[in-house]
Amino acid sequence: MTFLAGGAWRRAVAGIAAAVLVTGLPAAAPAAAATKKVDTVLEWYDVTAVAVATGTRPQVTNSRAWAIGWLAAARAVRTVPIGTAHHYQDAALASAIHTALSSLIPEAAPTLDAALQATLSRIPDGRAEERGIAAGQAQARSLLTQRAGDGLDPASVNPAYPAPEPAPGIWQPTPPSFGAAQQAGNRFATPFLLDRVDRYRPAPPPALDSERYRTDLAEVRAYGAADSVVRTPQQTDTATFWLGSSLTLYTGILRAALAQSTRPVAWRASLVAVFHVALVDTQLATSDAKYAYLRWRPVTAIRAGADPDWTPLHTTPAHPDYPSGHNTYSGAAEQVLTALVGPRAREPYTIGSPSQPGATRTYRDWRRPTLENVDARVWSGIHTRTADEAGVELGRDVAAHAVRNASLLFR
Known part of the structure; x- marks a missing residue:
């Protein structure tokens, strides 16, 4: 190959x-105002990275958190109500990721709450902020419901997997710990x-x-x-x-x-x-x-x-x-x-x-x-x-x- x-x-x-x-x-979307100094996308990218690093979960479970949070954000910011400029998008993006990750990684709540407060403090109170928050929350909750039970929780990702009978070419637990096989459950999860x-399984x-x-x-x-x-x-x-x-x-x-x-x-x-x-x-x-x-x-x-x-x-x-x-x-x-x-x-x-x-x-x-x-x-x-x-x-x-x-x- x-x-x-x-x-x-x-x-x-x-x-x-x-x-x-x-x-x-x-x-x-409409261009951001020239006075905007904080890049909210990068701000929440870094917040997501910190939240995902909280605790110990399988890599695919963490990838799922990124996917759900940012897909909710992307859906929420796709349209901008007339007269709301970039304030709506900033509120929607922050609210979507905050809502999704607070549910998926509850131990990261203090970090997420502080980040949301920091973002919203830069946005003038009013209709743009309110509509952005509502849109972000709605998209996150909808996606969380849609992906519930998708088989990407830690227990489903790593079910018990008995070692196969030893034979030439067949996988066996490896040194030094000779631990049980990991990630065997991923193949049963629901794709996006x-x-x-x-579909794209390689040749033997x-x-x-x-x-x-x-x-x-x-x-x-x-x-x-x-x-x-x-x-x-x-x-x-x-x-x-x-x-x-x-x-x-x-x-x-x-x-x-x-x-x-x-x-x-x-x-x-x-x-x-x-x-x-x-x-x-x-x-x-x-x-x-x-x-x-x-x-x-x-x-x-x-x-x-x-x-x-x-x-x-x-x-x-x-x-x-x-x-x-x-x-x-x-x-x-x-x-x-x-x-x-x-x-x-x-x-x-x-x-x-x-x-x-x-x-x-x-x-x-x-x-x-x-x-x-x-x-x-x-x-x-x-x-x-x-x-x-x-x-x-x-x-x-x-x-x-x-x-x-x-x-x-x-x-």
Whole structure:
């Protein structure tokens, strides 16, 4: 499986973007007043990030919170009542996200309440504020009702999953903890835009006796070992930087796209909404593929062969190898940003990593993080390159579907 590249891919992306910007995302709203100093979209983007970081929940559950909050906001700010200028939109956006996240993450209520008070204090009392608050609350409550019981609560995401009987190629719990499989329930959850989670399921992984699989495993064994003598310090840094939560890492990337955008409030809110809707659906499709194929992890395969003491650089996550979840996330994020923003950032942007505190990386486009993620999972010793590349393709496919069908979110 190869990466999409070249003029054909760029033309396809451009066509998707054109269709969505005409039919899927909202029309331009009146320009904000010249005196406006606080960017309410970025303000609530940061508030959302802080709220989502409160407590411990599965990544897909957190992605769901982003999707519901920002989709409610995007719906609420799509139309501006005559004579209300930007005050209505600011109140509607803040109210929608506050209402949604207060319900989904009640432990973040103090942060959310303080943020709402700060936003509303900048808005003159009157009809614009009142109508904005009402619209935001209504959209959030409607969406919360619609998504109730969608299977993305923590218990549904991680149901009990008995380990399969040991067999060559079949996933088994991995060292050092040999914990039960995680995220097995995602495949049963309700997508936002996919009609079924297996629509873009990748082809099966390479046969165990194939040249491709032997090459894959040899690469991981050499470059992904804890005591590797061929992995460079720079490769170790890349593996460590991209080890953290994809949601956390890409929060900075999406923020850069949002901060650099000159588009109206409604368009920017919709960008965040479509991004996270696509990423929820991608995580469901990832779970479907992982548990359909149940491919064992490199550490299991290598230890079953000639190297029973082999240890990866980083601890292997508790779910099957194929496809790589980190790379489905990267592929989907890249696809949404390329389709809706363009292939390159307006300016270089810098992000940090929770798994490599103090380190930063600077990028100029959305593709480079994907390429680094592919390498990183091999150099960490936790995925084969084929699983990484299949993950990128799956993520791009699901995200392209979300972008094509984004208009359905705003009916």
